[in-house]
Amino acid sequence: MDGLPFSDVRLIHRRGAIEILAAVDRSGRDVIIKRLVPERCRPDPLGVARFRREVAIHQTLHHPGVARCFGSGEGWLALELLQNGLDDPVRRPGFRQSSAVLTLLRDLAETLAYLHARGVIHADLKPAHIMFRGDRPVIIDFGIAALGSRDPIAGAEFAGSPRWMAAELIAGGLPSPASDVQALCAIGCWLLNGAPDCDEHAAAILERRLRSGNASEAEMTLPAGIDRQLARILEAGVGPQNLRPTAAQIVQLISRTTAG
Numbered sequence: 001m002d003g004l005p006f007s008d009v010r011l012i013h014r015r016g017a018i019e020i021l022a023a024v025d026r027s028g029r030d031v032i033i034k035r036l037v038p039e040r041c042r043p044d045p046l047g048v049a050r051f052r053r054e055v056a057i058h059q060t061l062h063h064p065g066v067a068r069c070f071g072s073g074e075g076w077l078a079l080e081l082l083q084n085g086l087d088d089p090v091r092r093p094g095f096r097q098s099s100a101v102l103t104l105l106r107d108l109a110e111t112l113a114y115l116h117a118r119g120v121i122h123a124d125l126k127p128a129h130i131m132f133r134g135d136r137p138v139i140i141d142f143g144i145a146a147l148g149s150r151d152p153i154a155g156a157e158f159a160g161s162p163r164w165m166a167a168e169l170i171a172g173g174l175p176s177p178a179s180d181v182q183a184l185c186a187i188g189c190w191l192l193n194g195a196p197d198c199d200e201h202a203a204a205i206l207e208r209r210l211r212s213g214n215a216s217e218a219e220m221t222l223p224a225g226i227d228r229q230l231a232r233i234l235e236a237g238v239g240p241q242n243l244r245p246t247a248a249q250i251v252q253l254i255s256r257t258t259a260g
């Protein structure tokens with residue numbers, strides 16, 4: 001691939017100037033290459049800056065809950081190949097019970113706590129960005145991740161997935177650790193409610209939420225029999241920003257629940 005050390009390169013996804021390729025590296029390992037092909041689109045300095053930021057973030061992260069980075073260069077990033085994400089209907093029946101959702105939530109909250117302690121806000125947590133290595137949920141796509149006050153392009157553009165975004169982001173606010181927690185808890189509610197598909201367009205969801213001042217897309221009528229501590233965490237997590245637990249607190253609360 002254009003002088004890069006990969007073979008058997010196959011395109012598996014394309015959106016704008018970003019391509020996702022499956023390939024094999026020199027040691028015979030399956031990898032995913034995420035690359036920016038700026039010439040595919042009209043000039044987009046923000047897209048280039050975002051991709052640079054994504055590569056830089058990946059180079060600093062080393063955690064089992066984040067896709068491993070095997071190498072990077074100008075305009076490309078080689079990542080470990082992960083298995084299908086929570087957006088795949090085949091994956092979801094495994095997450096109907098409180099116990100499975102508690103474990104998933106704990107693992108993801110632990111990863112978010114790691115990110116937040118390093119000043120990284122994912123800002124686009126959604127089912128398609130939660131893939132798996134065996135049983136371990138792994139977060140992908142730091143394409144719009146924010147670095148708080150250190151961020152070179154903070155606030156430059158409204159971005160995210162309206163179905164999973166916190167109310168304060170819909171209202172035009174900046175991403176924060178609390179907005180990642182809201183997305184995480186909205187995903188927990190969605191799983192417990194049978195993970196219904198949604199064919200409403202993102203722009204329509206955004207417009208509806210803007211119009212109605214909708215605080216959360218999460219369906220909070222959880223089915224009977226849900227672990228009460230889990231329900232309390234999820235309710236607080238999709239509630240007002242200042243009352244949400246932190247990711248680290250969610251880990252603690254769940255560890256106490258599962259230990260008791």
Ligand SMILES: Nc1ncnc2c1ncn2[C@@H]1O[C@H](COP(=O)(O)OP(=O)(O)OP(=O)(O)O)[C@@H](O)[C@H]1O
Binds near residue numbers: 015081131
């Ligand atoms: N490490 C990985 N292992 C396996 N598949 C991956 C990996 N990274 C990305 N993919 C696949 O490529 C898709 C797009 O990746 P990603 O979300 O990082 O790119 P994107 O440019 O943000 O695309 P989109 O806007 O469509 O989400 C993922 O939803 C997933 O199906």
Ligand SMILES: [Mg+2]
Binds near residue numbers: 129141143
């Ligand atoms: Mg993505």
